[in-house]
Amino acid sequence: MSRAVFTLVLSPEVDAHIRRHGEAAWPYECCGFLYGPADGNPRLITRALRAPNSKEGDQRRRFEIAPTDYLEAERYAADHGLQLLGIYHSHPEHPAVASKHDLAQAMPFFSYVIVSVRGGRAAEMRSWRLRDEVRAFDEETILIAPAFAKH
Numbered sequence: 602m603s604r605a606v607f608t609l610v611l612s613p614e615v616d617a618h619i620r621r622h623g624e625a626a627w628p629y630e631c632c633g634f635l636y637g638p639a640d641g642n643p644r645l646i647t648r649a650l651r652a653p654n655s656k657e658g659d660q661r662r663r664f665e666i667a668p669t670d671y672l673e674a675e676r677y678a679a680d681h682g683l684q685l686l687g688i689y690h691s692h693p694e695h696p697a698v699a700s701k702h703d704l705a706q707a708m709p710f711f712s713y714v715i716v717s718v719r720g721g722r723a724a725e726m727r728s729w730r731l732r733d734e735v736r737a738f739d740e741e742t743i744l745i746a747p748a749f750a751k752h
């Protein structure tokens with residue numbers, strides 16, 4: 602079976618946003634939305650916005666985004682000529698590898714960026730996308746590139 606090869610390009614601002622949010626939320630998981638001008642491969646992410654972690658109970662190992670926040674995110678995208686392309690979250694003291702829980706929650710199409718935060722400092726960042734038809738993730742390569750269109 603051949604795997605799709607995906608590349609995700611983050612603007613430096615988005616890269617910094619995700620890392621800063623992960624560090625600010627540590628030792629709890631943070632989460633947020635990723636937007637770009639349009640889908641493509643490579644897929645460009647030019648804006649990231651924080652979302653509240655709505656998970657009840659221990660947020661050190663889980664995050665959850667409320668349906669109303671998804672609706673708001675879709676509205677934001679439409680209002681700004683952007684497309685909602687993914688979700689980011691942090692893994693405090695754990696590798697940036699999608700968990701079984703992440704896999705169970707994942708929706709097709711979205712890029713799932715995970716930043717590992719160790720001792721309060723952002724470490725490696727990786728991105729995952731649901732493989733078509735089967736419940737599995739393919740990793741997509743992250744590039745940090747300057748000066749994509751500012752929205």
Ligand SMILES: [Zn+2]
Nearest residue numbers: 690699700703
């Ligand atoms: Zn996770």
